[in-house]
Amino acid sequence: MGFRKNIRRVTPYVPGEQPQEKVIKLNTNENPYPPSKKVQETLAGLNPAKLRLYPDPAATKLVTALADYYGVSQEEVFAGVGSDDVLAMCFLTFFNGEKPVLFPDVTYSFYKVWVELFKIPFSCQPVDENFKIVKTDYFTPNGGIIIPNPNAPTGIFESLTVIEEIVAGNPDSVVIIDEAYIDFGGESALPLIKKYPNLLVVQTYSKSRSLAGLRVGYALGNKELIKALNDVKYSYNSYTMNEYAIELGTAVLKDEAYFKESTGQIMETREWAKEALEEKGFTCLDSRANFIFAKHERVPAKEIFEKLKEKGIYVRFWNDERIKDYLRITVGMRVEMEKLLAEIEGILA
Amino acid sequence: MGFRKNIRRVTPYVPGEQPQEKVIKLNTNENPYPPSKKVQETLAGLNPAKLRLYPDPAATKLVTALADYYGVSQEEVFAGVGSDDVLAMCFLTFFNGEKPVLFPDVTYSFYKVWVELFKIPFSCQPVDENFKIVKTDYFTPNGGIIIPNPNAPTGIFESLTVIEEIVAGNPDSVVIIDEAYIDFGGESALPLIKKYPNLLVVQTYSKSRSLAGLRVGYALGNKELIKALNDVKYSYNSYTMNEYAIELGTAVLKDEAYFKESTGQIMETREWAKEALEEKGFTCLDSRANFIFAKHERVPAKEIFEKLKEKGIYVRFWNDERIKDYLRITVGMRVEMEKLLAEIEGILA
Structure with a gap:
């Protein structure tokens, strides 16, 4: 039937995965803290x-x-x-x-x-x-x-x-x-x-x-x-x-107080995590967002991405020419970032 | 500045009024009963x-x-x-x-x-x-x-x-x-x-x-x-x-029981209100919806619409050639429809 010819064909946006299991979710830039x-x-x-x-x-x-x-x-x-x-x-x-x-x-x-x-x-x-x-x-x-x-x-x-x-x-x-x-x-x-x-x-x-x-x-x-x-x-x-x-x-x-406190906490964790990543051989761009864009000096981003996923830690990776060396890591709670860093240490070892 | 030339110009849809005061609202086909x-x-x-x-x-x-x-x-x-x-x-x-x-x-x-x-x-x-x-x-x-x-x-x-x-x-x-x-x-x-x-x-x-x-x-x-x-x-x-x-x-x-009961009640009220309107000189189309489309034999729809509004009862009226003789009246609760009919009686008198 000919009705198909008038259908708009598009390449839809692919949102970051929304796993339903219990994982550490650092892949869609969500805030780790509850709302006010x-x-x-x-x-x-x-x-x-x-x-x-x-x-x-x-x-x-x-x-x-x-x-x-x-x-x-x-x-x-x-x-x-x-x-x-x-x-x-x-x-x-x-x-x-x-x-x-x-x-x-x-x-x-x-x-x-x-x-x-x-x-x-x-x-x-x-x-x-x-x-x-x-x-x-x-x-x-x-x-x-x-x-x-x-x-x-x-x-x-x-x-x-x-x-x-x-x-x-x-x-x-x-x-x-x-x-x-x-x-x-x-x-x-x-x-x-x-x-x-x-x-x-x-x-x-x-x-x-x-x-x-x-x-x-x-x-x-x-x-x-x-x-x-x-x-x-x-x-x-x-x-x-x-x-x-x-x-x-x-x-x-x-609730301005909570807003300032929670965003402030995320910025603090970001700077701390950035430094910790750099100590492990990552280059991190200077982020003013609630994520870190980081590339490792030796291990490909795709490999780290996949291995983290196996460990139940989701970050974001794009297989695009200009950014394929990078991982985008959402800034979670300090304890989540510590687990991320521990897993990364294992992957790099 | 020239940025205006690329703005899409449209005639937006005009939704039925959403008055904030306490009125009898029979103008946007809302259900009179609360959800399940x-x-x-x-x-x-x-x-x-x-x-x-x-x-x-x-x-x-x-x-x-x-x-x-x-x-x-x-x-x-x-x-x-x-x-x-x-x-x-x-x-x-x-x-x-x-x-x-x-x-x-x-x-x-x-x-x-x-x-x-x-x-x-x-x-x-x-x-x-x-x-x-x-x-x-x-x-x-x-x-x-x-x-x-x-x-x-x-x-x-x-x-x-x-x-x-x-x-x-x-x-x-x-x-x-x-x-x-x-x-x-x-x-x-x-x-x-x-x-x-x-x-x-x-x-x-x-x-x-x-x-x-x-x-x-x-x-x-x-x-x-x-x-x-x-x-x-x-x-x-x-x-x-x-x-x-x-x-x-x-x-x-x-909650199928409540769904059947509340929609059934609305249909019952619709048929009752339709008959009551017809007794007052209205012609009502055969509705299978939660509203009645009705025209009076003598008094213009616009006049009834405006007078009802003054009394705090909102119904819908369109000043369009083919339907300007009609009012669209959402089926409310029986008691709301009784008030509507009482006010209409006053308007027609």
């Missing part, structure tokens, strides 16, 4: 009878809480089902030109999937030998720009001076800074949204807020961009955020 | 600490429960964030031809929004003077077909014989039957998916399961269609269903 106690408290006060009603399509409560938290107006905040949903909406909303959308060649692998899905012309700009983006590559005619900062899977943070130059130098493009990992030592481009109407900053609850399971992401930008995003969102699905995402997502912003 | 007690029980057993982890991207637990419930295999079920998410994915996945996608002119208004969003050619096939679809209109060359059964906002159910003829007569098209309201007295096309590889049936938890606030919808169809949908889903957002949608969505299927 505010989540449990709020949950206890929610009435499931309310679920019979549609949620507020504008997720006003959550959007207002985010606006207050970041000191912007409600009209400058867009919320979605994780930052993947927000970013997919952004691609669909802002990248409709004929010129290529630009992003680094070594970056979040979903970008390439979205441009394929939505048939958007694109160009991958190679990062340099130190995995740094080359600023001048982004001063070429384009239909939009997206750069993660810190970048994934390298963890490298680019200075706001460079980010601002790129935003300022591309007034004809929407420039998206994907800040999924910003809360682990980077500096957000958020203050620049007041100055540049073409800048959008995207963040998520999945890493620093320990709420990957809740699916909450958001974009911050000037009113015009946010309105365009909302128009597309309302044309796709009016009610994307369920009752729990709205309520628990609002509650978690009210 | 299984929801509360399951919620009490969930550990918020688990939210730090990404949910299962395949929502295996929910998909398996749905497969068991409907007597199909896991590979024949796709789950999404409400049936709007499922349907939007379907439009993106299956409607990529050059010929027009066909759907009735009087129907769920989101279809027109999706074809515009994804730039899909389409043709609205006029329903007849009794709001019935004209079967032969669907035997013309097309790039896909979507028909809601029962239809919205009329509530009219089309026989499975006609549905099967349309599916069988269009082997070169994916035919989607949108069964959002099927549990209120209709007969599902589900058994036909074994016979027709081009048929997809879409249903939702938002009406008959009293879980509009949870955002769960699903598609049932042969493996090949479900795989194509999953590929597109994984290219859009790997993790669409949050932990609560998966867990509570699974639990609610385990």
Whole structure:
């Protein structure tokens, strides 16, 4: 039958494995700590009878809480089902030109999937030998720009001076800074949204807020961009955020102390683990994220990856030319990193 | 600045109002009864600490429960964030031809929004003077077909014989039957998916399961269609269903008694309210949904709509040529319908 010819064929994104057994899971950049106690408290006060009603399509409560938290107006905040949903909406909303959308060649692998899905012309700009983006590559005619900062899977943070130059130098493009990992030592481009109407900053609850399971992401930008995003969102699905995402997502912003403490702890563990890895012959990039990108001087990354997996420790490895020497290791709790290091010692021996 | 030229401009779907005050809400086809007690029980057993982890991207637990419930295999079920998410994915996945996608002119208004969003050619096939679809209109060359059964906002159910003829007569098209309201007295096309590889049936938890606030919808169809949908889903957002949608969505299927009782009660109230409305000079279409589509012999629908709103009773009215004489009234609890009828009596007096 001919119905097959009109089916969209895509190469889907492959997420990191989600093993159901008891393993040490350092492969998808989840936070090792539980979410704030505010989540449990709020949950206890929610009435499931309310679920019979549609949620507020504008997720006003959550959007207002985010606006207050970041000191912007409600009209400058867009919320979605994780930052993947927000970013997919952004691609669909802002990248409709004929010129290529630009992003680094070594970056979040979903970008390439979205441009394929939505048939958007694109160009991958190679990062340099130190995995740094080359600023001048982004001063070429384009239909939009997206750069993660810190970048994934390298963890490298680019200075706001460079980010601002790129935003300022591309007034004809929407420039998206994907800040999924910003809360682990980077500096957000958020203050620049007041100055540049073409800048959008995207963040998520999945890493620093320990709420990957809740699916909450958001974009911050000037009113015009946010309105365009909302128009597309309302044309796709009016009610994307369920009752729990709205309520628990609002509650978690009210525990700054725990947020600072847990992200601080992760940064401390990261620096400690990085040093310990380096003592074992690894080179680690300077990460401002909740993971370490590391290559060993002697043993291939693939071998370490596979042997760790046998031992019940999951890290991430890509068999891609430019990064095949590296492992991406999520920063877990200190005790998990100690077990990782012990197993690595055995593998290297 | 020129960045505006690449922004996708759309006319977004306008959902029914979600007033925050205490009103009688008969405007968005929500279920008047709370969800099954299984929801509360399951919620009490969930550990918020688990939210730090990404949910299962395949929502295996929910998909398996749905497969068991409907007597199909896991590979024949796709789950999404409400049936709007499922349907939007379907439009993106299956409607990529050059010929027009066909759907009735009087129907769920989101279809027109999706074809515009994804730039899909389409043709609205006029329903007849009794709001019935004209079967032969669907035997013309097309790039896909979507028909809601029962239809919205009329509530009219089309026989499975006609549905099967349309599916069988269009082997070169994916035919989607949108069964959002099927549990209120209709007969599902589900058994036909074994016979027709081009048929997809879409249903939702938002009406008959009293879980509009949870955002769960699903598609049932042969493996090949479900795989194509999953590929597109994984290219859009790997993790669409949050932990609560998966867990509570699974639990609610385990309370068939309550499901039968509450949907039965709504059908009973519907038939009673329909008769009461007819006694007051309304003509009501024969509804197999949880709403009544009614027109008064004398007083314009718009006037009744506005006056009811002043009294704190929300129903739905569209200022569209073909349906501007009608009100769509969600079937609430008996006591709500009594209040509605009392206010209508005052308005008509």
